[in-house]
Each structure stands twice: as C-alpha cells, then as structure tokens.
Amino acid sequence: MILKGWFVVLFFLFCNINSSFGFQKSDFEIIQERVFENYQSSPATDEMDKDISILFTLIQPNGSFKDLNYADKSMTKWEPDKHIKRLGKMTKAYTRASSDFYQDDKLYDGIIRGMNYWTSLKQEPISDNWWWLSISVPKEIGGMLITMKYGEKQVPKDLENKMIEWMNKTVSITKSPGKDGSNLTDIAQHMIMQAVLTENSDLLNKAVSVVSESVRITKGDGIQRDLSFHAHGPELYMHGYGREYLLGIRNVAVYIVGTSFSFKPEQIALISEFVRNGYLRSMRGKYIDYSVIGRGIARVNATRTNSGLVKQLKAIDIEDHQQEYQDAIDRIDGKKPVSYKIEPRNIHYWRSDYTIHQRPEFLVSLNSSSTRTVRTESGNGENLTGQFLTEGAMYIAVKGDEYFNIFPNWEWNKIPGSTTPEINPLKKRTNWVAERGNVDFVGGVSDGLNGVSVYQMNAYNTRANKAWFFFGDKVICLGAGITxxxxxxxxxxxNQSRLRGDVSIGNENEMQVMNSNSTKIDKGPIWIYHDQIGYFFPNSQDIELSAQNQPGAWADINGNSSKKTINEEVFKLYINHGKNPKNEKYSYILMPGIESTSALKEVDLTGIDVERNDEKIQAVSDKGLNLLGVVFYEEGTFEWGENKLTVDKPCLVMLQEYSEGKWNVNLSDPTQLLKGTVKLNLKVDGKSKNFNFSLPDDDYAGSTISKPIDLN
Known part of the structure; x- marks a missing residue:
C-alpha cells in the first residue's frame, strides 16, 4: 500500500508539472524552475532588502567588499565565502518581484562587478578546509547563476562561464570526503545546477545517479539498518550530518520531481522511514539530543532547531504520513506541547550503540561507544573537551531545553550518565580526533516499549559494568565492578543541567528545599527533586550535589568562538566513588516528568527490585509491569525467588509475563560476535523449558530476537 501511494504521488506531480496547457517542458527547464524557487525561498524580503541597503555601502567600485579579507584561509568562518553569499543575496533581490530592488540597475551593476572581481583575482581565494570550495561556494554560484536567468538583464555569457569554472574546483565524488553521506548530496546539488546551466545531460545523469545510489541501507556513511545515521565512519550523527543529508536529498528530490530522473518510490519511502523513526525520535519539541550532533555540540544554539526542514520533507512524503509530520511540526513550532501525540516507545539502535526511551512526559537517551563505533569526534577546532561524550552519556529531557547552550559551563569530566575520572583540566584534543571505543559488550534489548541497555566500560584506566533498565516511566541505573x-x-x-527553580532533598514523606549552594549526602535512601525530574537513591552512597554558577566560555570548547565569560547556574548531581576504587557499585532511579514534589510523593517504587548488581549479573524486576531484565556478562544462571533463568552465552534478556505461565522473551547479543544460537532455560513456579534463540548476523547482529514462551 505504501509503494502504491508513492506511485500515485509521483504520477500526479509528473502530470501536473509537464502537462500544463499541453506544453511539454524539458528536464532542464523543469529543474531550473525548481532550483530558482528553492533558492528564492529565503530570506524574508524585508530582511533581505535591509541587507542589500547595507551591502551598497560596502561594495567597492572594483566589485570587492571593503570589510572582507580575501587572503583569509581559515578552516571556519572563511571570509571570502561571504563575498559569494552576498552576491547570491543580491541576485535574489534583483529577481524577486516583492523586493524594493527588483530589476534595479544599480543592483545589477553591483552583481556584475562582484562577479568580475571574484573571477579576476590574481591570488585565488583558498581555505584550509576543503568544504568551502567544494560545497559552499559552488552551491551558491549555481543558485545565483540560475536565478539571474530570471532577471531583466542577464549575466554576460563569458562571465557566466568563468563563474561556472569555480564550480569545478570541488573534490572527487568517487572517494572520501566527497563520496560520503551529506558531502555527496551537497556536491551533487551543484553538479545538477551546473548541468542545467550548460544543458549537459551526461553531468545531470551522473549527479542524480550518485545521489540515488546513496538512498539505501549501508554499512558505511549514511542510513543504517536500524535507521540511525553514520558520518565520518561509524559515528552517530542522527542530526548534524544526518540533517544535511536529508536537506540534500529533499533538494534533489524537489529538483527532479516530474522528470525522467525522479527518485523511485522505494527510495522516498526509505527517506521517510529514517525521518520518522530516526531523525525525529532524537528530539523533544524543538530541542535536539546533544549526543547526536557530533562535534556540533560546541556551537552556539546547535541543540535548537526549527520546523523548516520537516515541512519540506513533509511535502515529498505520502498522504499516510502527513499527520505524523504535522504533529512534529506543531511540537517544534510550539503550537502544541512537547508531549503532543508522543507514543510510548523504546528503541535500541544497535548499529550505533544508541538507545531512546520515550514517553509523553519525557525523552531519555543513552549514547555509548564500542569497538564497532566511533566516539564523538573533534575537528575544525570544535568539541575540544568531548572525550567522555560516549561513555554512557544520558540526555534527560522533559521540556527539552534542559541542556540548551549549557556546554561552555559544563564540567566536561561529568557528562550525565558517565562514570569517569575527575581529570581537571581535561586535555584539549588536537584537530580531528575520532577514536573507536575499546569494548565489545555494548548494546541493548528492546520490545518496542521497554528495554535494557549495557556498557561494559574499560577506558582511561577505569572499568565499570553499567546497565540501564528502561521500564515504563522510570529508568533504573546500575553500576558494578567500578575499579x-x-x-x-x-x-x-x-545529571548536569541548567539550574531552574528549587532543588529539594528528603524522603518519601518529606522534601525540603536545599538552602545552600552545595551539599554532600552519604545516607540512604534519599530522594532529590529538580526541574520536573525525580532521583531516588535506594541505599547509602557518597552523593554530591551542587546548584550554583559555573562560569565558562565557548572558546573553552570551540577554538573558533568567543572568549567572553558566560555565567550560568548549573544543577550538578553525582556519586563520588573516591580515588582508586575497587569493585565499587551504584544504583539510582530516574523519574522524569514529575510535575512537583507533591507528585513525587505519589510515585510508587515498591514493585521495583534490584535483584542483583555485580560483575557477573545485573538484574531488575518490576512487579507492576511483570518485567524482568537481566544482563549476563558471562554464561550462567540468575535466580530470583524460586525461579531460575539460565543462558549458555553472555547476552541481554528481558522477559514479561503477559498471562499466567506465558512470557514474551527478548534477547540480544551486545558483542555482535556470537554465532549460532543462545540456549535459554526458564524455570518458573516449578515449570521449566529449554529454548534456542537463533542469533541474527550481518548488519542485523545485535538486534533483538523475540519469542513467546509458554510454560503451561
């Protein structure tokens, strides 16, 4: 039915575009119109016209802009690119009927002078970052040259050809970095523009073909089998490069709809699946999980987005999915609450060592690294202190903005969820550091609603068996063998988040507002509440809590940013295991989405039991949900009450009794190295049965296997 829907959509678009008044347009004409319309879609006219007025004061008689350094070679914020971007804005104003500068002779003269200056520079502008001349400059040139086709006066042909030559100064699309993910779709976009400008069918076919080939499940950069996204190797980039890839695909799709080059229905269907079950899942309203944007975490406002791209993707999807897109758009735009139409779900993305646990009240995620995946990279002077971003990092969001722009003020040796040494200061990483994790036992098991995830940490001369039990509206966090x-x-x-409102500490009967900037607690059980999140520590642990200003600067984490000191009040909660710990452990429960301390008192934890927490087995049961989760670090038997669960290989198991004697059993291999089967024996109430679970392989390795078990 889905593919049928796609055929209807594409057939309608093809007929609508090509059959108006019986006039048959060529593919080049159709694509040219699409590029022009897309290029003119921003900025707003009022904003644009104000900028044009300013540019008139900056442009020189020779076509240069007096405030730009054309000899700049910077990796980021490369100044010569501003020359091209300004010319692009000028061409938009010249060809937009609503602009005060529409068909303005003075503006046309400035455009031509600016192009002549660029093409006659004796010392061609060059950057130390390949991206500027391979993607940014040629895309802008393509857009502006096509836009000028709609002007009263045209760009002289010889000058147009000189500008087109700059579109050829790009890296190859047959090898890295040009062939990878969003880089490929970006380069292909300006190849399509150049093909239209030169009416080169071979170039057009080549550009569309390479993009079409990228719309597939891959083991390299791009969309993974589990609908996560990789860039720069097996590094999670659900947003960042994932967003750029989607933007490129959307642009190309719009350019070629109604032509003989249109995407196949199954390709658009895959993009739709990634958007709805990958990209959008790592967002809470308009805020993005900080762990899925890579080194972009070190950029101002990077974890906040708008609905623009989602609206564009909605326009190329089928009718069946339109409401789902609109719901997401309404949440992003703030027209609906962040909880609106959010369905309970748990997803483990086994290709990326990433888990999300979602309820209408909250979004919690977990990001780890294994020998199969890459830790969050540094590069271009960005993310200088992000060594610990994949050591079991957690994003705990109710409103969504709990971490927005907090990163200059973070203590980066205390990433939420992680167990790490308090290195202070952290050594700033050199350019382009992207290391794989160094352990195999990292993964998750999920039934779609609940799940168990694990990270057997062994890094920085620190070992810890860390497990998370995502059960209903709670997350039970265990650590053992901390050495x-x-x-x-x-x-x-x-947690380490923005401080908002009071911090309360107490027990199930009484909560009191913390009246100091920091405190230490070594007696349990203890309850802590802050900003709609409850924390429960069931036993005595050395807990430290801080609620005060932590000054910092963006330059501390991004060498290209301001050194200005920013003061931010920060809530910071952690467990101190001391120096040189030996076989230490921890346990705590997260309860996001609790509206008040009064509501926290109503939370019932009596049905949740930490059954076992040691180096061999970690297990939690939830009697209210009839759930049991077990992490087996080695083959063995787990006993609870008179019941037993035995496996012959290390694995993750989650069981739920849905009727007396009937169980749904979910199992996964976090190492993704095991072959054949896992033998499981379940004994409950004196009844016992053996079962074999056949392990998936290839890029399904690590995914969950589910099986019903009837002990009756």
Missing amino acids: ADRVETINTTV
Whole structure:
C-alpha cells in the first residue's frame, strides 16, 4: 500500500508539472524552475532588502567588499565565502518581484562587478578546509547563476562561464570526503545546477545517479539498518550530518520531481522511514539530543532547531504520513506541547550503540561507544573537551531545553550518565580526533516499549559494568565492578543541567528545599527533586550535589568562538566513588516528568527490585509491569525467588509475563560476535523449558530476537 501511494504521488506531480496547457517542458527547464524557487525561498524580503541597503555601502567600485579579507584561509568562518553569499543575496533581490530592488540597475551593476572581481583575482581565494570550495561556494554560484536567468538583464555569457569554472574546483565524488553521506548530496546539488546551466545531460545523469545510489541501507556513511545515521565512519550523527543529508536529498528530490530522473518510490519511502523513526525520535519539541550532533555540540544554539526542514520533507512524503509530520511540526513550532501525540516507545539502535526511551512526559537517551563505533569526534577546532561524550552519556529531557547552550559551563569530566575520572583540566584534543571505543559488550534489548541497555566500560584506566533498565516511566541505573588506577576521583554523574527553580532533598514523606549552594549526602535512601525530574537513591552512597554558577566560555570548547565569560547556574548531581576504587557499585532511579514534589510523593517504587548488581549479573524486576531484565556478562544462571533463568552465552534478556505461565522473551547479543544460537532455560513456579534463540548476523547482529514462551 505504501509503494502504491508513492506511485500515485509521483504520477500526479509528473502530470501536473509537464502537462500544463499541453506544453511539454524539458528536464532542464523543469529543474531550473525548481532550483530558482528553492533558492528564492529565503530570506524574508524585508530582511533581505535591509541587507542589500547595507551591502551598497560596502561594495567597492572594483566589485570587492571593503570589510572582507580575501587572503583569509581559515578552516571556519572563511571570509571570502561571504563575498559569494552576498552576491547570491543580491541576485535574489534583483529577481524577486516583492523586493524594493527588483530589476534595479544599480543592483545589477553591483552583481556584475562582484562577479568580475571574484573571477579576476590574481591570488585565488583558498581555505584550509576543503568544504568551502567544494560545497559552499559552488552551491551558491549555481543558485545565483540560475536565478539571474530570471532577471531583466542577464549575466554576460563569458562571465557566466568563468563563474561556472569555480564550480569545478570541488573534490572527487568517487572517494572520501566527497563520496560520503551529506558531502555527496551537497556536491551533487551543484553538479545538477551546473548541468542545467550548460544543458549537459551526461553531468545531470551522473549527479542524480550518485545521489540515488546513496538512498539505501549501508554499512558505511549514511542510513543504517536500524535507521540511525553514520558520518565520518561509524559515528552517530542522527542530526548534524544526518540533517544535511536529508536537506540534500529533499533538494534533489524537489529538483527532479516530474522528470525522467525522479527518485523511485522505494527510495522516498526509505527517506521517510529514517525521518520518522530516526531523525525525529532524537528530539523533544524543538530541542535536539546533544549526543547526536557530533562535534556540533560546541556551537552556539546547535541543540535548537526549527520546523523548516520537516515541512519540506513533509511535502515529498505520502498522504499516510502527513499527520505524523504535522504533529512534529506543531511540537517544534510550539503550537502544541512537547508531549503532543508522543507514543510510548523504546528503541535500541544497535548499529550505533544508541538507545531512546520515550514517553509523553519525557525523552531519555543513552549514547555509548564500542569497538564497532566511533566516539564523538573533534575537528575544525570544535568539541575540544568531548572525550567522555560516549561513555554512557544520558540526555534527560522533559521540556527539552534542559541542556540548551549549557556546554561552555559544563564540567566536561561529568557528562550525565558517565562514570569517569575527575581529570581537571581535561586535555584539549588536537584537530580531528575520532577514536573507536575499546569494548565489545555494548548494546541493548528492546520490545518496542521497554528495554535494557549495557556498557561494559574499560577506558582511561577505569572499568565499570553499567546497565540501564528502561521500564515504563522510570529508568533504573546500575553500576558494578567500578575499579580504577587513577590519581583522580572517579565519579558517576547522574545529571548536569541548567539550574531552574528549587532543588529539594528528603524522603518519601518529606522534601525540603536545599538552602545552600552545595551539599554532600552519604545516607540512604534519599530522594532529590529538580526541574520536573525525580532521583531516588535506594541505599547509602557518597552523593554530591551542587546548584550554583559555573562560569565558562565557548572558546573553552570551540577554538573558533568567543572568549567572553558566560555565567550560568548549573544543577550538578553525582556519586563520588573516591580515588582508586575497587569493585565499587551504584544504583539510582530516574523519574522524569514529575510535575512537583507533591507528585513525587505519589510515585510508587515498591514493585521495583534490584535483584542483583555485580560483575557477573545485573538484574531488575518490576512487579507492576511483570518485567524482568537481566544482563549476563558471562554464561550462567540468575535466580530470583524460586525461579531460575539460565543462558549458555553472555547476552541481554528481558522477559514479561503477559498471562499466567506465558512470557514474551527478548534477547540480544551486545558483542555482535556470537554465532549460532543462545540456549535459554526458564524455570518458573516449578515449570521449566529449554529454548534456542537463533542469533541474527550481518548488519542485523545485535538486534533483538523475540519469542513467546509458554510454560503451561
């Protein structure tokens, strides 16, 4: 039915575009119109006209702009690119009927002078970053030259050809970095523009073909089998490069709809699946999980987005999905609450060591790294202190903005969820550091609603078996075997977020507002509440809590940013395991989406039991949900009450009794190295049965296998 829907959509678009008044347009004409319309879609006319007025004061008689350094070679914020961007804006004003500068002779003269200056520079502008001349400059040139086709006066042909020559100064699309993910779709876009400008059918066919070939499940950069997205190797980039890829695909799709080059229905269907079950899943309203944007975490406002791209993607999807897109758009735009139409779900993206647990009240995610995946990279002077971003990092969001622009003020040795040494200061990473994790036992098991995830950490001379039980509206977090050979204190960070409102501490009967900037708690059980999130520590642990200003600067994490000190009040909660801990452990429960301390008192935890928490097995049961989750670090038997669960290989198991004697059993291999089967024996109430679980392979390795078990 889905593919049938796609054929209807594409057939309608083809007929609508090509059959108006019986006039048959060529593919070049159709694509040219699409590029022009897309290029003119921003900025707003009023904003644009104000900028044009300013540009008139900056442009020189020779066509240069007096405020630009054309000899600049910077990796980021490369100044010569501004010359091209300004010319692009000028061409938009010249060809937009609503602009005060529409068909303005003075503006046309400035455009031509600016192009002549660019093409006659004796020392051609060059950057130390290949991206500027391979993607940014040629895309802008393509857009502006096509736009000028709609002007009263045209760009002289010889000058147009000189500008087109700059579109050829790009890296090859047959090898990295040009062939990878969003880089490929970006380069292909300006190849399509150049093909239209020169009416080159071979170039057009080549550009569309390479993009079409990228719309597939891959083991390299791009969309993975689990609908996560990789860039720069097996590095999670659901947003960032994932967003750029989607933007490129959307643009190309719009350019070629109604032509003989249109995407196949199954290709658009895959893009739709990635958007709806990958890209949008890592967002809470208009805010993005900080762990899925790579080194972009070090950029101002990087975790906040708008609905523009989602609206554009909605326009190329089928009718069946339109409401789902609109719901997301309404949440992003703030027209509906962030909880609107959010369905409960748990997804483990086994190709990326990434888990999300979603309820209408909250979004919690977990990001780890294994030998199969790459830790969050640094590059271009960005993300200088992000060494610990994949050490079990957690995003705990109710409103969505809990971490918005907090990153200059973070203590980066205390990433939420991580167990790490308190290295202070953290050594800033050199350019382009992207290392794989160094353990195999990293993964998750999920039934779609609940799940168990694990990270057997062994890094920075620190070891810890870390497990998360995502059960209903709670997350039970366990750590065992915490051992380190370090001079620094080892901490497990529970959270580090923006301080908003009071912090309350107490027990199930009474909560009191913390009246100091910091405190230490070593007696349990203890409850802590802040900003609609409850924290429960069931036993005595060395807990440290801070609620105060933490000054910082963007330059601390991004070498291209301001050194101006920013003051931000920060809530910071962590467990101190001391120096050189030996076989230490922790346990705590997260309860996001609790509206008040009064509501926290109503939370019932009596049905949740930490059944076992050691180096061999970690297990939690939830009697209210009839759930049991078990992490087996080695083959063995787990006993709870008179019941037993035995496996012959290390694995993750989650069981739920849905009727007396009837169980749904979910199992996965977090190492993704096991072959054949896992033998499981379940004994409950004296009844016992053996079962074999056949393990998936190839790019399904690590995914969940589900099987019903009837002990009756």
